[in-house]
Amino acid sequence: MTGPIHIAFKRLPHGAGLPLPHYASDGAAGMDIVAAETLTLAPGSRRAVATGFAIAIPPGYEVQVRPRSGLALKHGITCLNTPGTIDSDYRGEVKVILANLGDTPFDVTPGDRIAQLVPAPVQRAMLAEVAELDDTARGSGGFGSTGR
Numbered sequence: 725m726t727g728p729i730h731i732a733f734k735r736l737p738h739g740a741g742l743p744l745p746h747y748a749s750d751g752a753a754g755m756d757i758v759a760a761e762t763l764t765l766a767p768g769s770r771r772a773v774a775t776g777f778a779i780a781i782p783p784g785y786e787v788q789v790r791p792r793s794g795l796a797l798k799h800g801i802t803c804l805n806t807p808g809t810i811d812s813d814y815r816g817e818v819k820v821i822l823a824n825l826g827d828t829p830f831d832v833t834p835g836d837r838i839a840q841l842v843p844a845p846v847q848r849a850m851l852a853e854v855a856e857l858d859d860t861a862r863g864s865g866g867f868g869s870t871g872r
């Protein structure tokens with residue numbers, strides 16, 4: 725584990741009184757984040773759920789919004805766009821796009837831990853357009869071409 729990066733955190737008015745994003749154990753990779761609103765997710769539905777905060781990530785990094793495995797396993801709740809991407813230049817409220825893949829309605833209450841944040845370095849790419857790509861043994865085989 726490398727040292728922590730510093731992320732500016734701004735609490736928004738509707739986030740007042742909510743717990744800060746926090747690591748639930750010494751070795752946790754993700755900081756748990758909580759909902760800042762009340763809602764019920766019907767089976768098969770999705771919502772952008774408020775967290776009540778905004779962040780400023782240093783250049784060269786992103787923050788990934790990932791599901792919590794307990795919610796996924798017990799209730800079928802996931803982040804639809806996982807891993808969600810928070811760009812370093814985004815200054816709006818962090819939202820969690822929750823989807824209910826289970827078969828019962830799922831209630832969310834302010835303070836419920838709904839997802840986790842994992843910072844990651846960003847490697848940008850520069851494209852070089854060419855007429856032909858080099859040959860490989862795999863070629864265009866994919867999507868199970870090597871067998872089960």
Ligand SMILES: O=c1ccn([C@H]2C[C@H](O)[C@@H](COP(=O)(O)OP(=O)(O)OP(=O)(O)O)O2)c(=O)[nH]1
Binds near residue numbers: 811812818
């Ligand atoms: O789970 C997420 C994913 C994204 N965002 C915010 C921060 C991110 O920087 C911005 C844009 O996300 P993304 O690039 O994934 O979405 P887009 O559909 O490409 O929107 P845009 O055109 O604004 O980039 O939305 C969230 O709050 N939560």
Ligand SMILES: [Mg+2]
């Ligand atoms: Mg985008």
